[in-house]
Amino acid sequence: MSRLAPIRPLLAPVLLIVLVTLVGSLTSTATQQNFITALVSVTIVIGLYVFMGNSGVISFGQVSFVAIGAYAAGELTIPTGPKHYVLPGLWSFIAEHSVGNLPSLAIAAGLGALYALVVGLPLMRLSGLSAGIATFAVLEITYNLLTFWPKIAPQSGQTLSLVPTTTGLTQAAAGAIVAAVVAFAYQRSRRGRLLRASREDQSAALAIGVDIHRERLIAFTLSGAVSGLAGGLLVHQIGSITPSQVYLELTFLTLAMLVVGGTGSLWGATVGAVLVSLLDSYLNQAENGLHLGLFKLTLPSGAADLILGVLLTAMLVLRPRGLTGGREWQLGRPRVSKIRSASAMSYLGRGRARR
Amino acid sequence: MGTSGASRDGGSSGARLRATDVARAFKGVQALEGLNFELGRHEVVGLIGPNGAGKTTLINVITGFDRPTAGAIELDGVDVTGWPASRRARAGLARTFQQGRVFGELTVQENVELGALGVGAGAHQARARADELLSIMQLADHAKLPASLLAHGEQRKVAVARALASRPRYVLMDEPAAGLFESDISAFAEVIRSVRDGYDAGVLIVDHNMALIMAVSDRIEVLDQGRSLASGTPEEIRRNIDVAAAYLGASGVTAERERG
Numbered sequence: 001m002s003r004l005a006p007i008r009p010l011l012a013p014v015l016l017i018v019l020v021t022l023v024g025s026l027t028s029t030a031t032q033q034n035f036i037t038a039l040v041s042v043t044i045v046i047g048l049y050v051f052m053g054n055s056g057v058i059s060f061g062q063v064s065f066v067a068i069g070a071y072a073a074g075e076l077t078i079p080t081g082p083k084h085y086v087l088p089g090l091w092s093f094i095a096e097h098s099v100g101n102l103p104s105l106a107i108a109a110g111l112g113a114l115y116a117l118v119v120g121l122p123l124m125r126l127s128g129l130s131a132g133i134a135t136f137a138v139l140e141i142t143y144n145l146l147t148f149w150p151k152i153a154p155q156s157g158q159t160l161s162l163v164p165t166t167t168g169l170t171q172a173a174a175g176a177i178v179a180a181v182v183a184f185a186y187q188r189s190r191r192g193r194l195l196r197a198s199r200e201d202q203s204a205a206l207a208i209g210v211d212i213h214r215e216r217l218i219a220f221t222l223s224g225a226v227s228g229l230a231g232g233l234l235v236h237q238i239g240s241i242t243p244s245q246v247y248l249e250l251t252f253l254t255l256a257m258l259v260v261g262g263t264g265s266l267w268g269a270t271v272g273a274v275l276v277s278l279l280d281s282y283l284n285q286a287e288n289g290l291h292l293g294l295f296k297l298t299l300p301s302g303a304a305d306l307i308l309g310v311l312l313t314a315m316l317v318l319r320p321r322g323l324t325g326g327r328e329w330q331l332g333r334p335r336v337s338k339i340r341s342a343s344a345m346s347y348l349g350r351g352r353a354r355r
Numbered sequence: 356m357g358t359s360g361a362s363r364d365g366g367s368s369g370a371r372l373r374a375t376d377v378a379r380a381f382k383g384v385q386a387l388e389g390l391n392f393e394l395g396r397h398e399v400v401g402l403i404g405p406n407g408a409g410k411t412t413l414i415n416v417i418t419g420f421d422r423p424t425a426g427a428i429e430l431d432g433v434d435v436t437g438w439p440a441s442r443r444a445r446a447g448l449a450r451t452f453q454q455g456r457v458f459g460e461l462t463v464q465e466n467v468e469l470g471a472l473g474v475g476a477g478a479h480q481a482r483a484r485a486d487e488l489l490s491i492m493q494l495a496d497h498a499k500l501p502a503s504l505l506a507h508g509e510q511r512k513v514a515v516a517r518a519l520a521s522r523p524r525y526v527l528m529d530e531p532a533a534g535l536f537e538s539d540i541s542a543f544a545e546v547i548r549s550v551r552d553g554y555d556a557g558v559l560i561v562d563h564n565m566a567l568i569m570a571v572s573d574r575i576e577v578l579d580q581g582r583s584l585a586s587g588t589p590e591e592i593r594r595n596i597d598v599a600a601a602y603l604g605a606s607g608v609t610a611e612r613e614r615g
Contacts, residue, residue, distance in 0.1 A: 190472050197458050197469050203420065204456040204514075208473030208521060209444035 009328035010184045013270040014177055017042060020274055021173040032169065033237075034281040039172035040233045041277035042270055044250075045257045046179040047227035049269035051219045052258065054187055056199035057127060060251055061119070061135030064142035065224040067246035068115050069108035069231025071146060071153055074163040074241055077104045082162055089150030101166040105175070105232040112228015113221050120220040124213050139251060146243040153243070160241050167237035175233045179226045183266050186222055195219055253280060256312040262322025267329045272322065276308070283307055370431050371395050372417065372448070372525045372557060377426030379412050379581075386412040387423070388581040394525055394557040399547060401572030401589070402561045408578040410561045411453060414527045418450045419443045431524065445474050449523035453530050455510040457517070459503030463494055466502050466513050470520030481520070488516040491546060508534030512543075519550060525557040526550065532564050540567050547571045569593070 017039065024035025048062045075087065076099050083095055099107065123134050147157040154160050167175075186192045195215040198205035205212060235241045253276070261272020282290060283304035290297045315322065374392040378385070387409045394400050402410050415421035417428055419440035427436045435443055444450075449470075458466050464485050471481035489495045492512050497505060502513050515531050532543055544567055550556050562568055568575065568589070575592040577585040585595050 190478060193465075193469065193472060197461070197473075200458045200460060201456050203452065204458065205473075206420070206440040207418070207444055207450050207452070207456075208470050208517065209441050209475075210473050211439075211441045 006188070007184070008330045009265075009267065010180065012267050012329040013180045013184075016270050016274060017173055017176045017180065021169050024169050034278060036167065036169055036172045036237055037281055038274050038277040039169070039176045040167065040230060040237055041254065041257060042176040042273040043172075043179045043230035043233055044227065044254050045261070045269045045273035046176070046183050046266065047223050047225075047230050048254055048258050049223075049263070049266065050183050050186060050226055051216075051223035053263050053265065053269065054192055054195045054199065054219050055216050057216065058132045059135040059220075059223075060132060060255070061123075061138035061142075062223060062227050063246055063251045063254065064119075064139050065112040065116055065227035066231040066234065066250070067142050067146060067243070069112045069228030070235040070241045070246055071160065071231075072111045072228070073104040073108040073232030074160050074235040075153075076107060077101065077164050077166075077236070078162050086162060087154055087160075089155060091151045094152070101164065101171075101236065104236075105229055108232030109225045109229040112231065113225035116224020116227075117217070117221045120217045120224075124216040124220060139247065143243050143247050146246075157243050160235075161239065163235050163239050163241070165236060165239040167233050172233060172237065175229060179229065180266060180270065182222070182226060183269075186219070187266065191215060191218055253308070256308055258322075259312060260315050260322060262324035262326040264321060264326025265324055265328045268322045268324035268326055271324055275323075276311075279311075280304060280308060371429075372431070373429040374413070374417055375427045375429070377413070377416055377423045377428070379409075379416055379421060380424050385581050387416065390426070390578075390581065390583060392417075392576065392583075394559050396524060396557050397551055397555055399551050399558040399560065399571050399573050401568035401575040402559055402578060403565075403568060403575060403592075404578035404584070407580075409581040410578055411529055412581075413578070414450060414529055414559070414561065418448055418527060420450075444521065447521075447524035449518040449521050449526040451511070451514045451518050451526075451528045451531055453533075455507065455514050457502040457505075457510045457513050460501055462499050463502050463505065463513050464489065464498040467494075467516045467520050470517035471522075474521040476520075484520045484522070485516075488519055491549070492516045493542065506534065508532075508536065508539070511535070515546070519554065522554060523556055525559070527559040529561050530563065531560065532562050532567050540564060541570075543567065544571045 020035055020038055024032050027035065044063075044066055047065065048059070051057070051059055051062065075083070075090070075094055076097065078086070078098065080096060080098050083090070083098070087095065119138050123131065123138070126134055146153045187196065194205070194210045195218075197208070198210050198212045198215065202212060231246065234246075238245075254273075257272040257276040258269055259272070260276050261270065262268025283299065286297045286299040287301055287304055288298075372394040374390060377387050377390045377392070379387040390409070390413065392413065402413070404410055412421060416423045419435070419438055419442075423436070427434055429435065430443065430446055430448060433446075435446065438446075458469065461469070467485040467488055468478075468481040471484045472478070476484065489498050492515065494509070494512060494516060497509065502510060505513065511531050511534060515528060518526050518528070532540060535543060547558055547560065548571060550558055560568065560571065572589055575587065575589055576583065577592065577595075585592060587595070
């Protein structure tokens with residue numbers, strides 16, 4: 001058990017991913033899609049968390065990297081024959097090459113990282129509100145490029161289809177676990193710890209030598225890689241993609257997932273993604289009529305998004321640090337709050353005695 | 356301070372922290388005015404003066420948290436005036452803050468480790484330095500507590516340990532002893548001496564605890580309204596009547612004499 005101690009906080013997220021996978025495997029093919037979506041959401045939200053959670057800076061632009069990953073993995077896995085027909089305007093080096101499933105995911109992650117690095121160079125000098133607005137601008141730029149630039153995507157925002165559907169439960173779970181391991185390794189690393197310190201107190205971080213811009217850029221790039229991977233998983237789940245699928249709605253939804261779970265921890269990102277994703281899936285089904293045993297629940301159109309909005313708002317007001325309080329869950333350890341209060345008592349006792 | 360300090364450099368090794376003709380104005384208020392200051396390795400300098408004298412501003416300007424409106428900062432012969440604070444820290448210039456500024460959610464031990472990690476130490480080395488400093492600073496019992504749970508005086512000790520974990524060449528401490536119990540002060544004075552002797556570092560200490568300043572300082576600089584008012588050994592300063600007017604008040608001087 002002591003050998004496991006350093007990686008203990010990783011166990012809870014990984015076990016939750018495995019649990020979702022197991023439950024999903026027991027359900028019908030149609031229902032299983034909800035669980036695959038939950039696992040892909042975990043990867044997207046972990047990507048978001050790697051930057052936002054560790055730096056404390058908000059970003060509305062992370063879904064851009066999901067979009068880049070999705071289009072890259074999608075276009076590169078369509079066989080070259082049909083690709084010439086459906087994507088006539090494509091750059092020749094994209095049109096004339098096709099790769100397998102795994103290489104496409106690796107390329108998606110690589111391009112996501114590269115795009116984040118290029119965008120992050122100017123952006124990471126900003127903070128607060130201007131950083132938020134600038135990352136939003138990145139989302140806007142990416143959306144328009146993918147909609148109106150036929151050299152990299154289908155003409156005028158049409159659907160990119162014919163993508164092999166390789167993301168089943170297994171691939172979605174494997175991707176989510178890879179994302180969790182990467183995020184955990186980073187937050188435990190020297191660089192991750194320095195960035196998290198700057199999140200708590202910028203001046204103190206500067207005083208111990210932390211180059212905050214550089215550390216943020218590194219996290220942003222890593223976050224781009226995880227998000228790109230998530231995009232690859234997403235396009236291989238659906239088998240097609242449009243720019244609007246990786247735009248505002250997904251941005252709102254994934255931010256809600258992270259906030260509901262708790263921005264400060266990997267455990268929060270995982271819990272939030274699983275819960276909100278499943279809730280979202282079932283609420284959307286309920287808009288078309290959802291059978292619950294003998295009853296049939298039918299929600300009016302728009303109710304799903306409305307309920308999620310209310311949930312997010314309530315969370316921000318009532319529990320701003322999320323369901324997990326922004327803490328990791330360490331299996332096999334007493335709750336942190338108990339340690340805190342017990343030690344605080346003993347400490348106060350000592351203080352009095354000395355006086 | 357002033358001319359006596361500036362003329363001492365001569366042909367020496369240049370291993371000094373030096374502020375030359377430093378000025379800093381805030382919207383018409385002159386916080387520092389043509390100030391010269393020097394700190395050698397292996398030296399403890401006490402910086403005293405009334406509130407608003409410019410003590411914290413001087414620390415901010417030297418460490419890069421504030422830009423001087425005129426003048427230059429030199430670290431062991433290198434002009435660092437244009438360097439950001441983090442780079443100066445990595446070059447061996449550590450500081451603490453009046454407000455403590457510990458990373459409240461992290462444990463005491465993690466706080467101290469970060470001081471080493473920030474300047475490039477590996478995790479293993481950081482752990483070793485933290486263990487050593489926590490024991491020196493008598494914080495080992497609290498190592499696993501979140502730093503925010505400690506009393507304010509103890510938090511400042513954590514901040515000092517964090518600054519020392521970087522193995523600085525110079526460390527500038529802004530009221531590190533505020534909030535400490537009287538009984539802890541002598542132990543803290545011992546820590547400062549061992550920083551000078553053991554780590555071979557230069558120490559600048561700003562504090563309102565005159566007993567501490569008198570006990571640890573090799574030299575004392577007195578600031579008033581952004582200018583150097585006096586400079587000398589603790590004994591000289593104690594006798595200096597200008598200081599009495601500016602800082603201690605007549606009764607304060609009497610009290611110091613009686614105690615001495």
